[in-house]
Amino acid sequence: MNTIYKCSRNAIMAVLLFCLFPLHGCKKFVEVEPPPTNVNEGNVYAYGSTAAAAMIGIYTQMSNSFFLRDISLYAELSADNLVLFNNDKTDYVTYYQNALLATNDGTTKFWLQIYPYIFSVNSAIEGLNKSNGVTSTVKQHLLGEAHFLRAFYYFYLVNSYGDVPLALSTDYVVNNSLSRSPASLVVAQIIDDLKQAQNLLSDSYLQADAATAFPTGQEERIKPNRSAASALLARVYLYQKDWVNAELAASEVINKTALYSAIPLDQVFLKNSKETIWSIPGVRAGSPNTDIGDIFILRPGGPADVTDRTIYLSQKLVDLFQTGDQRKNVWVNSVTDNNNKPYPYAAKYKATGGDALSEYMIILRLGEQYLIRAEARLQLGRTQDAIADLNTLRARSIDPNEPDENKRLKLLATSLSKEAALTALNYERRVEMFCEWGDRWFDLKRSGQIDAVMSAAAPLKGGVAWQSYKAWYPVPSDEIRINTKLSQNTGYN
Numbered sequence: 001m002n003t004i005y006k007c008s009r010n011a012i013m014a015v016l017l018f019c020l021f022p023l024h025g026c027k028k029f030v031e032v033e034p035p036p037t038n039v040n041e042g043n044v045y046a047y048g049s050t051a052a053a054a055m056i057g058i059y060t061q062m063s064n065s066f067f068l069r070d071i072s073l074y075a076e077l078s079a080d081n082l083v084l085f086n087n088d089k090t091d092y093v094t095y096y097q098n099a100l101l102a103t104n105d106g107t108t109k110f111w112l113q114i115y116p117y118i119f120s121v122n123s124a125i126e127g128l129n130k131s132n133g134v135t136s137t138v139k140q141h142l143l144g145e146a147h148f149l150r151a152f153y154y155f156y157l158v159n160s161y162g163d164v165p166l167a168l169s170t171d172y173v174v175n176n177s178l179s180r181s182p183a184s185l186v187v188a189q190i191i192d193d194l195k196q197a198q199n200l201l202s203d204s205y206l207q208a209d210a211a212t213a214f215p216t217g218q219e220e221r222i223k224p225n226r227s228a229a230s231a232l233l234a235r236v237y238l239y240q241k242d243w244v245n246a247e248l249a250a251s252e253v254i255n256k257t258a259l260y261s262a263i264p265l266d267q268v269f270l271k272n273s274k275e276t277i278w279s280i281p282g283v284r285a286g287s288p289n290t291d292i293g294d295i296f297i298l299r300p301g302g303p304a305d306v307t308d309r310t311i312y313l314s315q316k317l318v319d320l321f322q323t324g325d326q327r328k329n330v331w332v333n334s335v336t337d338n339n340n341k342p343y344p345y346a347a348k349y350k351a352t353g354g355d356a357l358s359e360y361m362i363i364l365r366l367g368e369q370y371l372i373r374a375e376a377r378l379q380l381g382r383t384q385d386a387i388a389d390l391n392t393l394r395a396r397s398i399d400p401n402e403p404d405e406n407k408r409l410k411l412l413a414t415s416l417s418k419e420a421a422l423t424a425l426n427y428e429r430r431v432e433m434f435c436e437w438g439d440r441w442f443d444l445k446r447s448g449q450i451d452a453v454m455s456a457a458a459p460l461k462g463g464v465a466w467q468s469y470k471a472w473y474p475v476p477s478d479e480i481r482i483n484t485k486l487s488q489n490t491g492y493n
Contacts, residue, residue, distance in 0.1 A: 001263050004347065009182070013121075038083070041077065041231070043439075045128050045131045046132075046133045046360055046390075048133070048138045048211075049209075049448045050211045051124075051127070051128060052209055053141055054124065054428075055124060055146070058120050058124075058149065059222070060116065060283050061120075061152025063283045063361070067113045067114075068293055069294075070109050070110070071437055071438055072437050072438060073295055073311075074091075074095045074109060074438075077233050077460065078095050078188075078441045078455045079441040080434075080440070080456075081313065081435065082096070082314060083312050083314050083442050084311060085311065085343075086303075086310055086312060087462075089310065091106035091313070092104055094106065095462055097156070097388060097458075097462060097464070098458060098468070098470045098473050099221050099464065101474065102475060102476060102477040102480075108474070109473065110156060110161075111476055112476060113159075114156065115167070117149070118150060118153050119167070120158045121147075121148070122170050124142065124143075125143060125147070125250035126169065134213070135172070138211050141200065141202055141210040144196070144197045144224075144229070145201070145210075147194070147200065148197035148228060148232070151190045151191075151197065151229075151232060154189065154190050154193075155232065156188055158187060158190070162183050162472050163183050163186070164183060164187055165486070166178070166189060170181055175491060177342065178485065178486075179487070182383070190236055194229050194233040198233070200227055201226040201229055202225055202226065203227070204225060207222060207224075213428065216258075217238045219272060221272050221276045221277070221278060222277055222280060222281055222360065223280055224278050225278075227253045230249045231249070231253050231364045232307075232371055233249045233460045234250040234373075235368070235372060239446050246375075247282055247373050248373075250373035251373060254366070254369050254370065254373065259274070260274055260275070261275075262367070262392050262395075263275050265331065268303075269349050269350075270358060271357070271359055271360040273362075274359070275362070275367065277363075277365055277369075278363050278364040279362075280361045280363060281360045283362070287416075289349070289352060289355055290349050290359050291433075292361055293349035293350070293351055293352050295311070296311065296346040296348075296435060297352055299335065300335055300337045301337055302319035302336065302338075311347060312345045313332065318332060320430060320431065323406075323407060323409070324402060324408040325409045325431065326396075326399050327397050328430050330349055331347055331348045331434075332345070334349035337400060346435040350437075367393060367432050367433070368439075370390070370428070373424055373434060374386040374387075374389035375425055378418060378421055378425060379412045381418070385416055386413050388414075390421075390428050391426055393432055394409060394412065395411065450468075450471050451468055467491065469489065472490075473489070477489050
């Protein structure tokens, strides 16, 4: 397929050069040893230093390209948590009003962004497997990172488009004529990659050389470890309704209490917090914090009509928070315009671009693992165990300084029925995971609620009536034109 092969000639050298020269971006990922001077496209993975640098370059490009921000932004706009202030930005409007067109470059973002990354990790897997110049320790961990990243990319592809081409090599002839593989096969590959990553990755967070662990308590949680693979695997199993394995994978992470704990709400999104399983730092000069903070934090006068900050939280979401739930006070903020109209916004991240570095983009975190395990346990008939997991999240959301007991958030009663506990779970997921990685959009799809919820939400967005086919994004028409083996999703021309 075209998007894969057209980037192939320069992809590896671009990734490598991004981090072998003293650019601003890679300093966040700490230094690697200087590479040999005779590095070229054919021998990037012949040396440990260049192989490690090439992998760092993939993370750096992810951060530098707005790819990570776009997942949270556009998938969240597609659902019902956000309100768009105006219609000036076409990309925003088409996602917000569920009016995507296969011919609009701005509405094919995920497909066009992700496949070049898949090519890069396929190159890494092939190069490392052939290499005799990389030590076994470094090779093992870098292969684990590559398999993890490939699973991460395909997770968002398959949940955005359904059936997608499954590219597992850098072979131009093969990739240029791939048809769409059934989603079930793609998911099977995701699971296989994550199982390989579990076996290959270290329990510790490693430094840029892919061999040296950070000292205890000083971890930079920016390269995936075994827990990251287990955390993503738990989510994949949950989406597949494999409750037993979802619970096992989530428990593996939760039980590593030396590394992870349910910390106070105001510390969750700080860089390298004990909530963090995997994160990516900002890399652009003058903008060291998160792109997510930049996009969601409103200016004092309200949503501006000339910048990206034109998005705020729906009142329905804000009103959902229960009395005393500190997630509303800590993770939601508000500004007012000149007419005293309030605009609530997601304030999980507090820093914007020019502030001193204090936050990384947290991609996987502990709170989600408690939600995954709670849902799995509920479906397995272990209601009290599920309630205990939900209460872990609720306990840290109680204001201990509130003297009025009636104004404090309550823990869930252990006597709740399964049905009542499921209602509580849906609440916890909504208020815990809003504006994170499209969780609401994907949750509506996997739970079968999307038609009911979006049929009610669509008229409020000012677009046309909701139709079921809109749950899947369109395949870019240019890709279909170049590769006639590709088919379009139902409902798109």
